Amino acid sequence: MDFSPSPRAAELTEAVRAFVEAEIAPVERHLHDRAGEVRRHGTGADLWHVPDEVRELQRKARKLGLWNLFLPAEHAGPYAERFGTRDGMGLSNLDYAPVAEATGWSALAPFVFNCNAPDSGNAEVLLRYGSPEQRERWLEPLLDGRIRSAFAMTEPAVASSDATNMQLTAVLDGDEVVLDGRKWWTTGIGHPDCAVLIVMGLSNPDAPGTAGTRWCSSRATHPA
């Protein structure tokens, strides 16, 4: 198989690499140290505060089209163009791989390029399976960097890397889904901007394998 990146992927990877080296690396150590200080001495919202320097980096990256590069070519539709991805198109997995590798050299870069987990994966789920209302309410603000999201899979009592072990039940009640269970290790759930959760739950205990496991989205109820 030929793993050579396309000319577009090579150009984007070079642009991302140059941005990480020229813009992020020089301030990252300082920002990391300051975040450590906040973790030691800060409380509540201090812990989640995004410094102005990081917001400025996001603005610069977006201006260069280095924004939402995770959007998949097949499903991005008009969103890549509407939300600032260079050339107005998503990337194939093969083309995104070297871009993601380049962002992986910096802990801050995925956030600066709005390509950070779990937001990117959650945005992809909303893109592919969300209703028009769900996309407008959660996908668009995620692609705009205005809200954050979380993915709630891991549970305390079961081996949670296996979706067939999910114990939390998701039962349809009229036009609502009632979730009953316990989750932990949910990255970013405490962020004040976290507005949407994707929850893995069991909707049909009698179905074989993963057929009984479903995800559903829900608005975070505890914002801090």
Ligand SMILES: Cc1cc2nc3c(=O)[nH]c(=O)nc-3n(C[C@H](O)[C@H](O)[C@H](O)COP(=O)(O)OP(=O)(O)OC[C@H]3O[C@@H](n4cnc5c(N)ncnc54)[C@H](O)[C@@H]3O)c2cc1C
């Ligand atoms: C920094 C951090 C952030 C995280 N963020 C999130 C998050 O945002 N959302 C979230 O839901 N979780 C999150 N997690 C939790 C993490 O994803 C889980 O720890 C992971 O899914 C593994 O689940 P587990 O701890 O239950 O381990 P287990 O599932 O018990 O796995 C332990 C080991 O057993 C193996 N194993 C499991 N099942 C089987 C099987 N049937 N047969 C053979 N081997 C098996 C696994 O491969 C693994 O090696 C986070 C964890 C960390 C450390």
